[in-house]
Amino acid sequence: MKSELIALLNYWEKEKGIDRSFLISALENGLLTVYRKKAGLDNAVSIKIDPESGDMLFLNEAGEQIPPPIFQWQRIAAQTARQVIIQKLREAEKNTIYHEFKQEEGTIISGKVERFEDNNIVISLNKTEALLPQHHRLFNDHFKRGDHLKAYLLEVRKPNKGYYQLIVSRTHPEFVRKLIELEIPEIQEGIITVKEVARFPGDLTKIAVHSSEKNIDPVGTCIGDKAIRIKNITRELNGEKIEIILWSEKTEKFIVNSLSPAVCKKVILNEARKIASVIVEDAQIFLAIGKKGQNVRLASKLTGWDIRAFRESEYNSDRRPATMAVDGIDEKTATELAKYGFSSILSIAEADIESLKKVSGIDDEKAMELIDKAKKHMAKQDKGENESIPDSKKV
Numbered sequence: 584m585k586s587e588l589i590a591l592l593n594y595w596e597k598e599k600g601i602d603r604s605f606l607i608s609a610l611e612n613g614l615l616t617v618y619r620k621k622a623g624l625d626n627a628v629s630i631k632i633d634p635e636s637g638d639m640l641f642l643n644e645a646g647e648q649i650p651p652p653i654f655q656w657q658r659i660a661a662q663t664a665r666q667v668i669i670q671k672l673r674e675a676e677k678n679t680i681y682h683e684f685k686q687e688e689g690t691i692i693s694g695k696v697e698r699f700e701d702n703n704i705v706i707s708l709n710k711t712e713a714l715l716p717q718h719h720r721l722f723n724d725h726f727k728r729g730d731h732l733k734a735y736l737l738e739v740r741k742p743n744k745g746y747y748q749l750i751v752s753r754t755h756p757e758f759v760r761k762l763i764e765l766e767i768p769e770i771q772e773g774i775i776t777v778k779e780v781a782r783f784p785g786d787l788t789k790i791a792v793h794s795s796e797k798n799i800d801p802v803g804t805c806i807g808d809k810a811i812r813i814k815n816i817t818r819e820l821n822g823e824k825i826e827i828i829l830w831s832e833k834t835e836k837f838i839v840n841s842l843s844p845a846v847c848k849k850v851i852l853n854e855a856r857k858i859a860s861v862i863v864e865d866a867q868i869f870l871a872i873g874k875k876g877q878n879v880r881l882a883s884k885l886t887g888w889d890i891r892a893f894r895e896s897e898y899n900s901d902r903r904p905a906t907m908a909v910d911g912i913d914e915k916t917a918t919e920l921a922k923y924g925f926s927s928i929l930s931i932a933e934a935d936i937e938s939l940k941k942v943s944g945i946d947d948e949k950a951m952e953l954i955d956k957a958k959k960h961m962a963k964q965d966k967g968e969n970e971s972i973p974d975s976k977k978v
Contacts, residue, residue: 588637598710601675607632609671614639622652677742680711684749685739691761692751696730706732706751713749721753721785723821733819735761754784759825762816763790767805775801778830781884785823787873789841789881791830802827828885834859838890841882845871848895852888859888868894919943932957 588610596603611630618624627644641651694706694713704715704726715734726732734751735758742748752758760780769775779791794801805827806813813825831837835850838859849862863871871892872879883890919942925931931939931953939950 586637588632589635592634595672601672601679603634605675606671607634613666618652624652674742676711677748680748681739681741684711684736688736688739689757689761690736691733691758691765692736692749693731693733696726696728696732698728705747706734708749711749712747713751714747715751715753719750719752719754721821721823723785724753733762734758753820754782756780756782756788759788759790759816759820762819763805763812763825766812766815767807769794769799769801769804774799775804779885781881783877783881785821787824787826787877787881788820789826789828789885791828791837791841791885793830802829834886834888838882838886838888841885842871842878842890842892845878845892847871857888859886859890861890861892862895863892865894865896868892916942916944928957928960932961 592603592606595601595606611632614632615624615630618630619626624641628649629642631640631642632638633640639651641649643649692708692713694708697705697707697712699705702717704720706713706715713734713736715732719734719737732753734753735755736749737752737755738750740748740750757780759782760777763777764770767775770777774796775792775794777790778793780788782788790805792801792805794804813827816825817823826843828840828843831840834852838850838861839847842861842863845863845867847861847863847867851860851862852858853860861871870878873881879890879892920931923938923942925934925939925942934950934954936947936950936954939945939953940947945953
């Protein structure tokens with residue numbers, strides 16, 4: 584009993600990092616309960632276990648050692664010790680894991696594929712296990728037992744909150760941020776800062792970077808010679824495309840950069856609604872929008888603006904005289920509308936009745952008619968655009 588107890592305590596202290604005093608205290612309390620219940624031990628008597636030898640001592644209220652009660656203690660004590668230690672070890676191990684890994688939350692961890700459970704992957708991390716849920720796996724992740732992998736430590740759960748305490752992810756945007764921070768020394772040194780990350784896991788990630796040092800090219804530095812730095816990250820992500828974007832404190836410039844590789848001709852900002860209308864050459868519209876609208880949607884995520892891409896010809900057509908939206912309005916009325924800033928179909932669609940009534944010859948009824956027909960025109964144009972180009976205008 585003594586040798587087995589000491590060996591068990593040594594093992595859990597060394598391999599699991601659980602404090603010996605915690606285990607001994609739990610064992611003493613467990614044995615005390617058994618002796619009081621089975622042997623009628625006085626409440627004033629306590630049990631102490633020597634942490635080095637494993638000897639069990641019975642002490643009276645004065646702290647003096649007394650003879651143990653007549654009781655088949657070895658068999659009962661052994662059973663109790665086993666049950667108490669197993670229970671307390673589980674509790675202590677979970678607490679140890681929580682406190683050890685909680686400070687690692689939000690970092691990248693490396694492990695080995697241990698097994699598969701309902702399309703989820705259980706990863707071995709030496710002292711414990713982590714769970715990579717199916718929805719946190721890349722669609723082209725293909726692992727087999729024994730493979731090594733990296734993942735983002737998304738959540739460290741408190742004990743008794745789920746079977747697995749460590750939840751990891753390979754789809755989270757921060758996974759790419761941490762990968763690039765590990766790959767590029769200049770980021771670790773603070774020379775370059777990762778400002779924003781937007782991601783469609785497995786397909787495309789845009790990363791906005793900035794450097795306070797004028798002689799440093801943050802984009803070129805992150806890409807590396809022959810794109811070697813980016814290739815290392817892409818390899819870890821199974822071919823996911825990584826685009827490095829130059830961050831700018833000027834909103835228009837940042838939006839233009841975010842739509843790379845498309846070339847933008849003009850950016851119109853609606854500060855109140857945080858909408859950015861971006862004008863590109865007709866030949867650039869598909870590049871600006873991207874496959875399945877990914878480019879413009881990621882640019883919106885990256886900048887925090889609702890970016891809407893327009894062909895240059897489309898934009899110019901929307902700036903035609905407002906009379907083109909409504910039949911029967913003569914040139915004189917169109918000229919008056921333009922004087923009040925209503926020179927495009929879009930401006931009338933977004934106007935209010937009181938503003939239009941300021942124009943000579945327009946009353947309540949006419950103003951409502953103008954707004955209604957302008958809105959219908961814009962809706963029809965949006966519908967036609969979306970049918971030919973998914974998500975081309977609004978994301």
